[in-house]
Amino acid sequence: TECNLLVLPGDGIGPEIIAQTLRVVSWFGEFLDVQIKTEHALVGGASIDACGYPMSDEVFSKAEAADAILFGAVGGPKWDDRPRSERPEMGILRLRKGLDLYANLRPAICFPELIGASALRPELVRGLDIMIVRESTAGVYFGEPRGISTDAQGARRAVDTQSYAEAEIARVCRLAFELARNRESRVCSVDKANVMETGALWRSVATEVGREYPDVELTHMYADNCAMQLLRGPNQFDVIVTDNLFGDILSDEAAALTGSLGLLPSATISAGRHDQRSHAVYEPIHGSAPDIAGMGIANPIATILSFAMCLRISMNEPAAAKLLEDAVRLALFNGNRTPDIAGPERDGISSDAMTDAILASLDAL
Amino acid sequence: TECNLLVLPGDGIGPEIIAQTLRVVSWFGEFLDVQIKTEHALVGGASIDACGYPMSDEVFSKAEAADAILFGAVGGPKWDDRPRSERPEMGILRLRKGLDLYANLRPAICFPELIGASALRPELVRGLDIMIVRESTAGVYFGEPRGISTDAQGARRAVDTQSYAEAEIARVCRLAFELARNRESRVCSVDKANVMETGALWRSVATEVGREYPDVELTHMYADNCAMQLLRGPNQFDVIVTDNLFGDILSDEAAALTGSLGLLPSATISAGRHDQRSHAVYEPIHGSAPDIAGMGIANPIATILSFAMCLRISMNEPAAAKLLEDAVRLALFNGNRTPDIAGPERDGISSDAMTDAILASLDAL
Numbered sequence A, B: 001t002e003c004n005l006l007v008l009p010g011d012g013i014g015p016e017i018i019a020q021t022l023r024v025v026s027w028f029g030e031f032l033d034v035q036i037k038t039e040h041a042l043v044g045g046a047s048i049d050a051c052g053y054p055m056s057d058e059v060f061s062k063a064e065a066a067d068a069i070l071f072g073a074v075g076g077p078k079w080d081d082r083p084r085s086e087r088p089e090m091g092i093l094r095l096r097k098g099l100d101l102y103a104n105l106r107p108a109i110c111f112p113e114l115i116g117a118s119a120l121r122p123e124l125v126r127g128l129d130i131m132i133v134r135e136s137t138a139g140v141y142f143g144e145p146r147g148i149s150t151d152a153q154g155a156r157r158a159v160d161t162q163s164y165a166e167a168e169i170a171r172v173c174r175l176a177f178e179l180a181r182n183r184e185s186r187v188c189s190v191d192k193a194n195v196m197e198t199g200a201l202w203r204s205v206a207t208e209v210g211r212e213y214p215d216v217e218l219t220h221m222y223a224d225n226c227a228m229q230l231l232r233g234p235n236q237f238d239v240i241v242t243d244n245l246f247g248d249i250l251s252d253e254a255a256a257l258t259g260s261l262g263l264l265p266s267a268t269i270s271a272g273r274h275d276q277r278s279h280a281v282y283e284p285i286h287g288s289a290p291d292i293a294g295m296g297i298a299n300p301i302a303t304i305l306s307f308a309m310c311l312r313i314s315m316n317e318p319a320a321a322k323l324l325e326d327a328v329r330l331a332l333f334n335g336n337r338t339p340d341i342a343g344p345e346r347d348g349i350s351s352d353a354m355t356d357a358i359l360a361s362l363d364a365l
């Protein structure tokens, strides 16, 4: 078989971490039955600078035709003053909406090698393994009407709309239940049903979908309480499913508490696993980090592990995915650390040296 | 002078922690120039059971007439299946909206005596003192249109509206800047300006108001990044100002990271400090804890410290507020612990015994 991989490096450290990850992609290209063909295109600020738009129609068409998309990161101070609809971030939002990538999977895993880097006390994060499933095509990100208007007196008012159809809630909940079946069979659905109409509908639909999965435990939690419980007892969670906005905030909180921020991957997909025809974007959860761009010290692991998710989900190569994850762990176990995870006493190695270590681990395993 | 204090105990542990706090109120009644007159009324589930509404018009009129309101907590499983508009939570939301209580002040302080109870490593939370100023009369909590509708095929759709007028943003930002002047003179304004129209307006208005306070440093942060930064370096924050929904989530996260959850007070106010004519609600940030209601073991400190905020803000008695805060610290320093903060090795004392200890500290100081 063949896999057409569209590579969108983006801005800041995006091109650097993508370049490192492509070294890993090549390694697998030699060993897998899957033929991986890569094509590069511009997105985000880089695309704005070239053609005026964060994602051109031409690039979007390529994304539609691709089997999977490897995404770096977008954004930076250079484009911060532009109106919302013309900002680098619209590049990724257009992909999510346009390709109907409704489920953003964000694992929050604590790597044992980095346990000392967590803000939390070690006993709380040891073994931490949460999967956050964030709805990513609807909610306040895309609801209409929206805008800023000025009244006769010149006073401004801004409006956003959070809108959810029951089908939009049901499909992402269903995916969360499916994932839970391969994990600890527990889903926690998070909303503000006590305050929001979309929250009340979310809770009803999650409950209804839950009846299709009697083998999976379903609990409900308010978003504010979830922000608290992630700190008080993160190990109580297995799969969390929630809306676009709560998912944005809670998944970043969960990532931060693992202490493994520069290591965490994500996948944004349009259907269940093992469906090679569906669309999917793989990207690190960290951002474009303009402050260290060009220095050659960005941690490539989150992007490399995003490619591992691509191997598992889009290419249906679970053994290869596992091999890559093990290679990353071995490289960490052997003491390889980029500056972001080196701690105060050590200098840290370059992006290049980190990838070398991972490739060496791949050869060794 | 005189202070008419409306006391709304509510549900769950609400009546117990309020009863303890009233012992402290009486203590101050004997020493202050202010005459504190208390009146009790029903709110939340207790009010639903009595009259069918979470807050009757009669109680709302009393709230309008009062100088300050001492609030326990509302909600419980008994009322969880009711439609949103008839739930206990509407009791507090009606007060916030009806009395135009636009600023919800939520200090996140780490009590040195409880540093071991924080989920975070001690070096990260030591000395932590953040003031979160949450807008509390607008945003998605009150925006119209809202509701759940069903289309011709029987499919449901839910809609919420987040709406902000520039005046609503400006007044809460101004309050945050005023508070910062008495602290470390730093305000961090939190939004999703990269995705939401209300976020873009929030950022513009915060910047404009900031120009009136050249002596206060203003920074901006996205809400997802803030959820992360609260974990990575909580001490970077002095005052955080944000909208109703982000404030709900981020203030709970901040509270949880201090480890002092059962100790944290809040004030929701309608104007700057030292204005005795304005309205204000004082309440613990924790909830009604139905699981321990009636057992006599609820921690009264968060409510007692909410009364300290009342002394400072509504009664203009900063010395008395300071005295009460010192008395609480002394009681903690002397080892008094209710079960929630006792740790695994100890049993913990009753609510009554904790209040005894605080009253004894007041006598001693």
Ligand SMILES: CC(C)[C@H](C(=O)O)[C@@H](O)C(=O)O
Residues within 6 Å of the ligand: A089, A092, A093, A248, B194, B195, B224
């Ligand atoms: C870049 C931004 C639009 C995006 C979001 O808010 O979804 C980011 O924070 C993320 O979580 O992927």
Ligand SMILES: CC(C)[C@H](C(=O)O)[C@@H](O)C(=O)O
Residues within 6 Å of the ligand: A194, A195, A224, B089, B092, B093, B248
């Ligand atoms: C009880 C509920 C309506 C309320 C809110 O969401 O504002 C609570 O969580 C709070 O923070 O005071």
